[in-house]
Amino acid sequence: MKILIINSGSSSLKYQVIxxxxxxxxxxxxxxxxxIDDPSMTHKLSDGKTFKGNMDFxxxxxxxxxxxxxxxxxxxxxxxxxxxxxxxxxxxxxxGEEFTAPALVTDEVKQAIRKCFAWGPLHxxxxxxGIEVCEEIMPGIPQVAIFDTxxxxxxxxxAFIYALPYRYYEELGIRRYGxxxxxxxxxxxxxxxxxxxxxxxxxxxxxxxxxxxxFAAVKDGKCVDTSMGLTPLAGIAMGTRCGDxxxxxxxxxxxxxxxxxxxxxxxxxxxxxxxxxSGVSSDFRDLAATAAEGNERSKxxxxxxxYQGRKIIASYAAALGGVDAIVFTAGIGxxxxxxxxxxxxxxxxxxxxxxxSKNDGLRAKVADISKDGSKVRVFxxxxxxxxSIAIQTVELLGLDK
Ligand code: ADP
Numbered sequence: 001m002k003i004l005i006i007n008s009g010s011s012s013l014k015y016q017v018i019x020x021x022x023x024x025x026x027x028x029x030x031x032x033x034x035x036i037d038d039p040s041m042t043h044k045l046s047d048g049k050t051f052k053g054n055m056d057f058x059x060x061x062x063x064x065x066x067x068x069x070x071x072x073x074x075x076x077x078x079x080x081x082x083x084x085x086x087x088x089x090x091x092x093x094x095x096g097e098e099f100t101a102p103a104l105v106t107d108e109v110k111q112a113i114r115k116c117f118a119w120g121p122l123h124x125x126x127x128x129x130g131i132e133v134c135e136e137i138m139p140g141i142p143q144v145a146i147f148d149t150x151x152x153x154x155x156x157x158x159a160f161i162y163a164l165p166y167r168y169y170e171e172l173g174i175r176r177y178g179x180x181x182x183x184x185x186x187x188x189x190x191x192x193x194x195x196x197x198x199x200x201x202x203x204x205x206x207x208x209x210x211x212x213x214x215f216a217a218v219k220d221g222k223c224v225d226t227s228m229g230l231t232p233l234a235g236i237a238m239g240t241r242c243g244d245x246x247x248x249x250x251x252x253x254x255x256x257x258x259x260x261x262x263x264x265x266x267x268x269x270x271x272x273x274x275x276x277x278s279g280v281s282s283d284f285r286d287l288a289a290t291a292a293e294g295n296e297r298s299k300x301x302x303x304x305x306x307y308q309g310r311k312i313i314a315s316y317a318a319a320l321g322g323v324d325a326i327v328f329t330a331g332i333g334x335x336x337x338x339x340x341x342x343x344x345x346x347x348x349x350x351x352x353x354x355x356x357s358k359n360d361g362l363r364a365k366v367a368d369i370s371k372d373g374s375k376v377r378v379f380x381x382x383x384x385x386x387x388s389i390a391i392q393t394v395e396l397l398g399l400d401k
Contacts, residue, residue, distance in 0.1 A: 003087055004087075029042060029070065034057040041066055051075075092123075098115065099112070202221065205323055237305055240270050337361060
């Protein structure tokens with residue numbers, strides 16, 4: 001059974017075809033700069049054979065046509081006919097309170113995704129476009145929407161309500177939603193397996209550390225708190241996002257520099273985080289290299305990231321009433337051995353003990369990096385959002401039965 005996974009962004013379209021039974025990725029593709037200058041496409045097969053070229057994409061529709069052409073082509077194809085695709089799973093950023101689980105796309109579901117445009121203004125319209133173009137080009141193939149916010153919908157009100165006048169929640173839907181839900185769900189489920197397979201009774205903290213970073217507290221397999229908020233700007237300082245700051249800073253800077261809401265939004269999303277502090281880069285490899293050369297602000301940016309993450313982990317241990325496992329995933333969590341080990345320093349009082357000989361040098365594979373006998377297990381678990389989307393799609397449609 002072949003499942004197509006689509007993740008459309010404002011000017012991009014990423015896709016994978018997964019051979020479901022074998023959990024095998026048959027091809028990975030990326031259409032970039034759709035509707036802007038120099039659009040291009042990369043399409044890579046599992047044996048490494050790759051198409052890479054400039055394209056003439058004006059719209060997402062053009063990109064979906066190009067994807068279909070490659071998927072079925074003699075040279076780069078993985079299928080002969082489109083009807084070999086059993087279902088399409090679409091990543092959708094924001095599902096608001098409407099979606100607590102994957103949804104088979106219908107007119108009502110599309111309407112509900114439209115209702116969430118206000119909270120995901122850059123992503124949701126692109127996600128819906130991807131769905132609509134696929135519906136048009138692949139009639140009869142079921143389309144499933146998988147929401148980044150859905151896993152977090154089990155949070156209790158005390159964790160998701162902001163201390164603003166309650167009417168903002170009631171009238172504008174302002175609350176914590178959380179993101180990276182597919183990743184937090186996937187790695188927490190893997191951690192449950194490593195802990196013995198029974199979700200009931202487990203307390204897990206998942207740390208998704210990438211360009212965007214977020215944490216989740218997962219009890220009995222369900223999310224009870226997460227660090228991102230109404231938008232993915234909240235929580236820890238990230239590559240270019242500021243994370244949690246004193247909210248009074250926003251009007252203060254706007255007045256001081258006479259900025260519009262869009263301008264301050266841009267500063268907080270694109271010019272802040274570890275890049276803003278270091279003035280060097282948003283990439284942790286660059287920060288580590290320059291810190292090692294003596295760049296004090298790169299060192300400060302790394303220290304801040306580690307310190308803020310440690311505080312979130314400790315606060316989630318309190319939210320969970322203890323912790324059985326801490327999981328690291330995504331670009332930094334899987335690869336930056338120093339950052340993840342340092343984030344857990346000072347947490348020995350909670351029973352967290354990292355074995356540096358297991359941690360150092362370990363990249364992008366499943367491992368337990370805690371000391372033998374550590375009360376809290378520390379896992380590195382590579383995330384696989386596409387596989388998780390495929391699994392959720394197949395399960396929702398009952399195709400595995
Ligand atoms: P995204 O959130 O865009 O999916 P990723 O999860 O791919 O991002 O994470 C990308 C980030 O991971 C990079 O910006 C970089 O900071 C970090 N990263 C990737 N590989 C390494 C490495 N070997 N050492 C340190 N950091 C790394």
